[in-house]
């Protein structure tokens with residue numbers, strides 16, 4: 159388990175220490191997941207209501223994969239309650255749903271799915 163960083167607390171709730179893996183975001187795990195869910199919702203709405211460019215779809219794919227990796231590392235470094243584990247898995251599902259709106263090959267979907275399953279196994283350990 160990675161040590162909790164002493165560089166401050168979450169910029170939203172102002173009390174939860176930041177895990178090392180989320181220092182760059184300034185958010186605790188719960189608020190990181192809220193931010194990811196909101197971003198996924200905005201991006202999905204944008205794709206549904208606009209004729210988006212291939213470059214934008216590539217940005218979606220990059221965001222989904224990078225966020226899943228950060229989430230996986232952060233979630234597996236903490237001791238999570240059952241509800242928190244459920245929230246982590248729900249956030250992975252949102253990221254996978256976002257990836258379905260891209261033109262990325264199936265291999266990327268498989269990779270994201272693999273990362274989500276590994277994080278779930280790590281969180282359950």
Ligand SMILES: [Zn+2]
Nearest residue numbers: 168171186189
């Ligand atoms: Zn927070």
